[in-house]
Amino acid sequence: MHRFFVEPCQVGEKEIRIQGSDVNHIKNVLRMKPKEEILISSGESTEYTCYIEKIQEEEIVAHIMYAQKAGYELSSKLYLFQGLPKSDKMELIIQKAVELGVCEIIPVASKRAVVKLDKKKEEKKLARWQAISESAAKQSKRMYVPKIQGVKTFAQAAEYAKTLDVVLLPYELAKGMEQTKEIVGNIQKGQSVGIFIGPEGGFEEAEVELAVQKADARVITLGKRILRTETAGLAVLSVLMFALEE
Missing domain, CATH: 2.40.240.20 (Hypothetical PUA domain-like; domain 1)
Structure with missing residues (x-):
């Protein structure tokens, strides 16, 4: 139907x-x-x-x-802070993130992001991205259409995230899978969770430090393998959906 x-x-x-x-x-x-x-x-x-x-x-x-x-939605609100990827990868990320239960997606113009959007290009992209969000929401029986925010700088994104209950930042230099499992395992149903994902070049160390200082981000590892930017966020959302599903 x-x-x-x-x-x-x-x-x-x-x-x-x-x-x-x-x-x-x-x-x-x-x-x-x-x-x-x-x-x-x-x-x-x-x-x-x-x-x-x-x-x-x-x-x-x-x-x-x-x-x-209808009990289709998670009790927890999940926010994906996605470093701007190249090509049309953002379209895939939005589609799959909406299917996995994200409530909002915030594109982030981090230091190593190759893509640079002027105001005109951003408006066109946002309209396209929001349409993809709506289509994915219809397909996956979501109760609302997740909002695609305007592009933020990393500092703006960190400021936006500081009101959330938990902020996760997967980082390729992070170690300690047991600690990561403990952090994720301690997230309670109903808590709001932000996930910061870097672009193809990853995060600069200064950005990681800023997220920790401003948003109390927990730096985690996703394992021994390096995931592409279009894979990393979806991997975290999948784990959270499984853990927080009623």
């Missing part, structure tokens, strides 16, 4: 009004007809099972059949 997202203000007592790009998608791509059933989430914990009542020019009116509390 297809899933769509709306704002809470679009949800009425007995009907939901779908607007924006999803109208064209329902009408002209999926070619759905009245009486066909769909799932709708308004970004809260309630999932609505509906059938299409009216297909209009600028909105779809869906009749609410029933609502239920």
Whole structure:
């Protein structure tokens, strides 16, 4: 069954009004007809099972059949601070991170990041990245669309992360797998967790020190093998999803 997202203000007592790009998608791509059933989430914990009542020019009116509390989301909020990678790797990272339960992705322009985005390029990238997040959220039955933040410097990212309960920073020079297992094992369900992942060139030592000082980051190892930037974050998210799933 297809899933769509709306704002809470679009949800009425007995009907939901779908607007924006999803109208064209329902009408002209999926070619759905009245009486066909769909799932709708308004970004809260309630999932609505509906059938299409009216297909209009600028909105779809869906009749609410029933609502239920859906336990698809982790109780912990996971934040991925991703060093800007080359090529289109960010698209893959966003898609898979959303599937693995991330609540927000923060692109980080760290010192060794090769990619440099001016304001115009950033706006286009963010629109594309947010669309990928929405598509992945629909596919994986997320209750909301994870937000892709604007690009931050490393210092801005560290400042943003300091309010989180736990901040993890995998670092290729870190040692002590037992300590890493202990740190991850002590994360409690419901705690907010930030994960800092470097670009292809990794982090500079000064960046690691800044994250430790400003955000109380815990420097961890992911093992003896060096993981690509598009692999490292997904590896950490997979471990956290398994550990924190209700």
